[in-house]
Amino acid sequence: MQAKTSDRLLGLCLILLAVAFFVSIIPWQAQAADYGWLKPRTLPRILAVVLGLCGLALLIRPPGDVRPGRFYWARAMLFAGVLVLGLAAMSWLGFVLVAPPMALVLMWLAHERRPLWLVLGAAGMPAAIWFTVAVLLDRPLP
């Protein structure tokens, strides 16, 4: 995607976000007040307007300074998915049981195949973290 096109797309998204904030999110999530100089909705609304104006500026004069196509979105989302699943598993099983397989999967997906480094990463590092936090610092792990 051309850089200027992606900036225009960003501008459009910002305008939509600004409208969503102004019309829907702020009235829903911030109380109205009839006293005080700075009401709960004042600054969020100003920021929504600023975002909308910036979006308009990007639509009209896109700087064209970056190319989002240079980012590996699919792989990044894959790794993010592993982290989200790891978080969900931790809420059920805890850090000690989830960290080793999570680290192993992350390293495997990152093309690490050497057994020594896989063992160090999947067993050694979680053990070191457990020792540091639970034993030395006497703090609970998630």
Next chain:
Amino acid sequence: MPELSVILAGFGDALAPINLLFILFGVALGQFVGAVPGIGPVMATAIAIPFTFGMDPLTGIAFLVGVNKGGLVGGAIPAVLLNTPGTPDAAATALDGYPLAKQGKPLKATKMALFSSITGDTFSDIVLITVSAPMAILALRMGPVEVLGLMLLAFAVIAGLMGQSLVKGVVAIALGLMAAMVGTDPEHGSPRLIFGNYELYDGLPLASVAIGMLAISELLKRLSETRGTVRPAITLPRNQPRADRSVSWAEYWGCRFTMLRGAVIGTILGALPGIGSTAAAFMSYASARQASKEPESFGKGSLHGIAASESANSSVMGANMIPMLTLGIPGSVSAALIISAFMIHGIQPGPFLFSQQGQLVYGLFGAMIIANLINLWVGQLGLRFWVRVVSAPEPFIFASALLMCFVGVALASGGLFGIGVMLVFALLAYVMSAFGISVVVFIIAFFLGPRLEISLSQTLALLNGQPQKLLDYPFALVLMALALVTAVALARRRDTESETR
């Protein structure tokens, strides 16, 4: 100005064995993370903050300062040895460091980088110690209107100088301020933008936002780029002539004006919000080449090139602390993280810090000087070890860093909810980076947001619906006018740059 007894007590606190131990640990950790491309001292500071909860304030903050200082030294190691800067500010160091290493003198190059870094760092620390107390007295005279003006100026500078375009800088500020609105409205005490999650009553946890945006996002980017290639192992030559593996006093002294120029440039730029050590390093390098009698030697292994870059990038750190300690306004994300460490320990940086916590402040100054000495010692001893570290595989380093992020945020935020917030902001930062919206500007705006709202509220109350009352605050008017002029000037500069591109 604190009394002499307080100052001496502060310096004495810095010499306590526990503080020396944690400074040493911080410096070593900083050099380690600085040496590994992809992590960096900012990420390490963000991850380390939650682990300082149980520490004494001086111990915890000195540890974090040690991490930052060590990182500035560590970043030069892969820059010299691999032509791959460990931190962005070491990119200028690679221009002469790598060619010198290729001439068979890698130890000479890394030692010159180390000595120049320590020299620049010490210079800015001395300026910090000298200037900050008088500045705090000046800052005490500032009321909410002046603070508002100063914040607007800081935002104008940061938006204009950081990131690719002014409009995107403003977007980053607006998004950061919007994130800061989550929690409780300061004037009315009503919940705002919490979407029914009462864990957000106190706002988004800073550790979750900072670690998610600075660490997780960058780690996701780096992991997604891994292709299974193994970094080359580095071996340092043994049995070299002494002249090739060390820097003589004559060589060091011969670079004194270059280092002094770099230190001055770095200190001035470091005291201004938003400019940062990378710009300082390149400006110093360019300035040194211009002033040199042998400009053609730059880029071919010149010791002056290394000295110029390293003295400048390291002197930014001490100067960054000037607005941070005296005004409570961070000029960089590292400073913002250190402010958050202060606040975790119940201490508010700003004009009252010197009068209320003078012993702590001078303890911190003492710790900074000690950290420079320890940085020099660890750098000299640890070089062969850091070389091995640089060769460690990225998947192992990144997976370990991710685990530490999970644990750090859980400790800071009290549970898994904070980790969920961290992941959300990591994804936001990834998208922002892809579209050229500065994450650093976002974090600074997020951090300053509550204070901006409070000072705006107080200003409006003081003006009482009469804008002409602003004339009673001439200094604030000057700051606001400067903010406007700065924004316009930087916008025009961006326009000129984009036209010539």
